[in-house]
Amino acid sequence: ETPEAGAAAASETAAQRPILRVLGGEALSPPPAWMMRQAGRYLPEYRAVRAEAGSFLDLCYNPDFAAEVTLQPIRRFGFEAAILFSDILVVPHALGQDVRFVEGEGPRLDPLAGRAEFEALKDAGDPAVMDRLAPVFATVARLRRDLPDETTLLGFCGAPWTVASYMIGGRGTPDLAPSRALAAADPALVDALIDRLVTVSTDYLVRQLAAGADAVQIFESHAGALPAVPPGEAGDALERWSFRPVARMIAGIRARVPGAKVIVFARGSGLEGHARVPEATGADAVGVDWAVDLAALRARLPAHVVTQGNLAPETLIAGGPALDAAVDAILAATRGTPHIFNLGHGITPQTPIAHVERMLARLRG
Numbered sequence: 003e004t005p006e007a008g009a010a011a012a013s014e015t016a017a018q019r020p021i022l023r024v025l026g027g028e029a030l031s032p033p034p035a036w037m038m039r040q041a042g043r044y045l046p047e048y049r050a051v052r053a054e055a056g057s058f059l060d061l062c063y064n065p066d067f068a069a070e071v072t073l074q075p076i077r078r079f080g081f082e083a084a085i086l087f088s089d090i091l092v093v094p095h096a097l098g099q100d101v102r103f104v105e106g107e108g109p110r111l112d113p114l115a116g117r118a119e120f121e122a123l124k125d126a127g128d129p130a131v132m133d134r135l136a137p138v139f140a141t142v143a144r145l146r147r148d149l150p151d152e153t154t155l156l157g158f159c160g161a162p163w164t165v166a167s168y169m170i171g172g173r174g175t176p177d178l179a180p181s182r183a184l185a186a187a188d189p190a191l192v193d194a195l196i197d198r199l200v201t202v203s204t205d206y207l208v209r210q211l212a213a214g215a216d217a218v219q220i221f222e223s224h225a226g227a228l229p230a231v232p233p234g235e236a237g238d239a240l241e242r243w244s245f246r247p248v249a250r251m252i253a254g255i256r257a258r259v260p261g262a263k264v265i266v267f268a269r270g271s272g273l274e275g276h277a278r279v280p281e282a283t284g285a286d287a288v289g290v291d292w293a294v295d296l297a298a299l300r301a302r303l304p305a306h307v308v309t310q311g312n313l314a315p316e317t318l319i320a321g322g323p324a325l326d327a328a329v330d331a332i333l334a335a336t337r338g339t340p341h342i343f344n345l346g347h348g349i350t351p352q353t354p355i356a357h358v359e360r361m362l363a364r365l366r367g
């Protein structure tokens with residue numbers, strides 16, 4: 003069976019899933035909800051599995067454990083979407099780069115400093131690349147079996163620029179200086195790296211969809227390091243390094259999985275950048291970060307475009323009446339338009355579980 007065949011066989015009931023209905027352009031009230039990083043260290047049941055699993059990558063590549071932690075926030079909170087538990091850095095790992103997660107510090111990679119390290123990566127067509135990612139597809143298949151019928155299953159990957167920034171810098175860097183320096187010094191090399199990531203990430207998402215994901219989200223978490231100056235023109239770094247590669251991915255996915263639904267989260271790209279996402283990339287839905295005025299963005303977007311977001315994770319930590327007011331403001335800004343309730347970035351470990359419950363109670367009335 004080709005990967006494409008499984009995706010085409012999506013069931014009747016899939017069309018009834020609230021998040022898929024919204025991704026199809028329906029405005030639901032209240033909007034369905036999920037949270038970025040909803041499986042994570044703020045949950046004691048996650049920490050328990052995490053401790054048992056070994057390293058963070060062991061957890062990502064173990065379908066039993068990865069499916070279990072994906073299901074935990076669904077059982078506890080009844081979110082309308084589950085997001086596959088994995089990480090954006092499994093793609094460089096599959097390409098042969100050394101990736102480790104240092105406890106309390108975050109990811110560390112052997113930096114891709116120049117041509118030599120690029121040449122050492124596996125080719126996009128090397129079967130070993132998708133072989134290493136096979137446990138992820140097994141997790142997706144298991145999840146689609148074990149999730150409630152009404153729950154949408156989201157696959158994901160990082161956008162090429164964001165993944166490249168970790169590959170080049172070897173770690174998260176505040177302003178992506180190493181990636182911007184390499185893009186300036188050897189743009190052809192960065193183009194080649196982005197091309198490799200476009201091909202592999204497209205394959206990766208097609209296989210997630212084939213294994214049972216209902217829709218996918220592309221995380222461009224480091225769009226903020228790319229100035230959109232002048233907007234939409236040759237010198238526009240956001241267009242060149244982010245929107246065009248993401249557009250190629252989405253076109254490639256849809257060529258193989260017709261009608262595939264894609265959410266693009268271009269964090270840090272500002273009101274202007276967020277407003278450009280649908281046209282520039284072909285995304286069905288715009289993930290909105292916490293810094294954007296959702297009402298102002300909504301006013302800029304065509305009515306059929308779906309939005310997702312954008313409660314500030316800090317407001318969720320604060321809780322109380324400020325949290326209620328922020329939920330109300332999001333509902334007011336998106337009333338009558340297709341919207342998926344979410345945070346404006348991932349939930350953080352110190353967030354009280356009671357505040358997540360309060361957020362959902364307010365949302366669901």
Ligand code: CP3
Pocket residue numbers: 037038039040041042043052058085086087088089090091103107108109158174221223269348
């Ligand atoms: O619940 C979900 O949202 C699904 C799982 C998920 C993880 N990472 C699990 C994770 C998803 C969608 C990601 C995406 C991801 N990973 C992004 C894009 C989203 C964003 O936050 O901007 C990025 C930039 C990464 C890279 C990454 N992974 C970093 C920078 C870190 C360290 C930061 C931290 O919180 O520790 C990780 C580790 C990571 N990925 C954790 C989780 C739950 C925490 C590690 C642990 O549990 O020990």
